[in-house]
Structures are given as structure tokens and as C-alpha cells.
Amino acid sequence: MDALPHTADALPRAADGYTALAVMQDGIISRLQDLVLQADDAQDFFQELAVFSASLLAPAGGEVHCNVTVARRKRPVSIASSTPRARVMDDLQYAFGDGPCLTAMRTGKTTYVAxxxxxxxxxxxxxxVSAHGVGSILGVPLHLEGDSSAALNIYSTAVHGFSPEDIARAELFGEQSAKTLRLELRLAQLRDAKEDLEAAMKSRTAIDIAVGVIMAQNRCSQESAMAILRKASNSRNIKLRDVAAGIIESVSPDSALRTHFDE
Structure with missing residues (x-):
């Protein structure tokens, strides 16, 4: 993914009135849109989101480590981390079964450990986590849809590492990034559905071609050819599409299949 044309430092650091808040919000929205448009895939997007989060949400002169955690069917998973250190901190939280990030996801409220x-x-x-040099932790919920939930887990080496302004900025960022995250998750679902459909169509194409080969070789009906194919699949304990692929390979020097879904 190409580097973004701007850095998080270009965004306002505090909401000093309506104008500053509006400018910050517009800047966040624009940057998140860039992340979606420039990402090669969902994992690329999640990783860039974690890195951008750490850059944007670090207090002036400070450094933070960010994780993006998503829970589906109540099982939390760190889908991206700004640093390996951040991933270790989240793994510890999962091992102990609770913490600020999991609480933020469960309650839908920002959780701060000063x-x-x-x-x-x-x-x-x-x-x-204290043994790993963490001084304070901020968990910001990201509101998704259905039985899915998510959160940003932000770790600072400093005690009282987040001011009220820092927390307000993190919550604003959480609202906007949640919308983008929902969009990216939907796009990922559509991509998966498209791949599943292509695989199904190729499997169906292979079976149809193999049935045609059996009909020609045995001078039988389509129904009889399908019965022969199924019998071969059951007796050999091999998937129907794999039996079909073997039949095609036996009669064609080019076994590559084409469907109207191919790009």
C-alpha cells in the first residue's frame, strides 16, 4: 500500500472550539477514506488503521502502541497491531480473560486505566503489563453490527498518559473509524462471497464437462452419466469435483477451466 500523502501530525491535537473540531473530523474522515481506497486487501487496511491510530492518538511528545481488536461470536482477536509490543499486551489480556479493551467492547464505553x-x-x-513497561491504557469501543464488536486498545509507557483532550480525540476517532471498519468488513465479506461463488462455478463447470465426457464415452443420458460420476466419487471416497477434474485431465491436454466469472 502506498504511503499516505499526509501524516497524523497534520490533524489538530485538541478540540479548541467548533472550527477545530470540524477540521479534525474532516481530516480523520479523509484519511480513513484513503485507507480504504489504497488498501490492497482487508488485512492491509487493518494494519494501516492500527499504525495510523498510534500516530494520531499519541499525546504530544509521547508514543503509544495500538491494537485493533474484533470480537465475533464473543471471541476476541487482534486483527492488527501498530507494533509487536502492542500485540503482546493484547495477548496477555486475552490470556487473563478481561481488561480495558474487552471491557470497552462488552460495555460499549471508553475504559481508561490512568x-x-x-x-x-x-x-x-x-x-x-506493568512488567512490560506499560503505564496507562485506553480502550475505545468501535460500534459494529450484529454480533460483532471491536475496540482500539491504546498503550502508553507514561502514567496518566492520556489527557481529557486525548481521550476526546480518541473517542472522535473511534466513531469515525468504526464506520470505516464496518465498510471494510462488508467489502471483505463481498470479496469472500465472490471467491466462494467463483469456486462453486468452477466446480460446477468441471462436473458438467465430466458428465459430458461420460455421456460421449458411454452413449448414455445425462442422468446416467451423473449417476456414474457419483458412484465413482462414493466408491473412491473422493469429492465429486475432484473425480470430475480427473476425468477432464484424462481427455484434455488443457484442463484449465473457464467460467463467465473469470476476470
Whole structure:
């Protein structure tokens, strides 16, 4: 994916009035649209989103590590991380079964741990991340659709690493990125459906051609040819499309199949 033409530093760092807020919101929307348009695939988009999140949401002069977590059927998965360190922090959270990111997804509310050393809600988890140099954590929910939920998990090495303005900016970013994330997930579903349809059509094409070969060789009806193909599939415990492919290869030097879905 090509580098974006602008950096997150170009966006306003605080909502100083309506104009600054509007400019920041427009800048976020424009950048997220670029991510969707320039991404080669869904994983590329998720990775760029995590990196952009870390760049945008880092306090002035500070550094943060971001994860994008999606839960489907109540099972959380880190789909992208701005750094390997961020992925380790999320893996720890999953291992302990709860934490700020999972709480943000479950409740739909921003969850802030200002000082992990003083946090009482998840004592084992915060002790583990503290050993990795984490001082504060921010979990921002990303509202999706159906039984899916998501969140940004943002780790800072500093204690009290996020000001109220930083949290407000993260929540604004969460609202806009959730919309883009929903769009990208739908596009990914459409791409998967298209690939499944192409595979099904190629399988159907192979079977139809093999039935035609059997009809020609045995001078039988289409129904009888299909019965022969199924019998061969059952007796050999091989999938019908694989038996069909073998028949085609036996009679054609070019076994490549073409369908009207080919691009």
C-alpha cells in the first residue's frame, strides 16, 4: 500500500472550539477514506488503521502502541497491531480473560486505566503489563453490527498518559473509524462471497464437462452419466469435483477451466 500523502501530525491535537473540531473530523474522515481506497486487501487496511491510530492518538511528545481488536461470536482477536509490543499486551489480556479493551467492547464505553500500578479491576493483568513497561491504557469501543464488536486498545509507557483532550480525540476517532471498519468488513465479506461463488462455478463447470465426457464415452443420458460420476466419487471416497477434474485431465491436454466469472 502506498504511503499516505499526509501524516497524523497534520490533524489538530485538541478540540479548541467548533472550527477545530470540524477540521479534525474532516481530516480523520479523509484519511480513513484513503485507507480504504489504497488498501490492497482487508488485512492491509487493518494494519494501516492500527499504525495510523498510534500516530494520531499519541499525546504530544509521547508514543503509544495500538491494537485493533474484533470480537465475533464473543471471541476476541487482534486483527492488527501498530507494533509487536502492542500485540503482546493484547495477548496477555486475552490470556487473563478481561481488561480495558474487552471491557470497552462488552460495555460499549471508553475504559481508561490512568495508572496500571493503582488499578484494582484486573490485578493480575495490570501486573503483567506493568512488567512490560506499560503505564496507562485506553480502550475505545468501535460500534459494529450484529454480533460483532471491536475496540482500539491504546498503550502508553507514561502514567496518566492520556489527557481529557486525548481521550476526546480518541473517542472522535473511534466513531469515525468504526464506520470505516464496518465498510471494510462488508467489502471483505463481498470479496469472500465472490471467491466462494467463483469456486462453486468452477466446480460446477468441471462436473458438467465430466458428465459430458461420460455421456460421449458411454452413449448414455445425462442422468446416467451423473449417476456414474457419483458412484465413482462414493466408491473412491473422493469429492465429486475432484473425480470430475480427473476425468477432464484424462481427455484434455488443457484442463484449465473457464467460467463467465473469470476476470
Amino acid at each position: 495508572d496500571v500500578a493503582e488499578e484494582q479491576r484486573w490485578p493480575e493483568y495490570v501486573q503483567a
